[in-house]
Amino acid sequence: MSRKRIFESMIADNVAKIASGLENPDDFNTPILASHVIEAVKKIGINLHTTKEGLLICYFCNKGPFTKKGYYLHLIRSHYYDLIDSVVRESERIASSSKDVGSL
Numbered sequence: 635m636s637r638k639r640i641f642e643s644m645i646a647d648n649v650a651k652i653a654s655g656l657e658n659p660d661d662f663n664t665p666i667l668a669s670h671v672i673e674a675v676k677k678i679g680i681n682l683h684t685t686k687e688g689l690l691i692c693y694f695c696n697k698g699p700f701t702k703k704g705y706y707l708h709l710i711r712s713h714y715y716d717l718i719d720s721v722v723r724e725s726e727r728i729a730s731s732s733k734d735v736g737s738l
Contacts, residue, residue, distance in 0.1 A: 641667070645675060646710060646717040652679025654690065654706035670732065674725035678717070682709070 635643075644666070651657035652675070659676040667675075682693045689699030694713045698705070709717060 642718050645671070645721050646714050648675050649679045649682065649717045649721060650706045650709040652676065653682035653693070653709060654700075654702045655683060656702050656706055668725075668729075670728040671721065671725045673728055674721045678720045678724055682717075682720075 644664075648657065648662055652659045652662065657679075659680055662676060662679075663672060684691050684693045686699075690702065690705040691698035692700070692705070692708060692713070694716055697708065700708060
């Protein structure tokens with residue numbers, strides 16, 4: 635498995651765990667990823683935690699209701715690349731805004 639695929643797998647897994655409520659976003663931290671990527675994983679995971687009447691519903695396709703584990707599995711199986719793309723876009727946005735702040 636290539637290094638890129640390992641990072642993608644780690645990112646998708648952690649976003650899905652945070653979104654489904656299996657992992658607390660405050661507990662996610664790793665020295666392997668850059669700080670802006672860690673921030674993006676937490677932010678996307680929190681934003682994907684969508685509920686209707688207390689039940690987990692998929693942010694991407696509105697399927698559900700899911701249990702925590704069911705939503706985690708659904709995200710990994712059906713929206714793996716959506717998770718990665720969302721984190722890439724958010725981490726690029728965070729990194730570019732950090733550069734803008736640093737140049738002031």
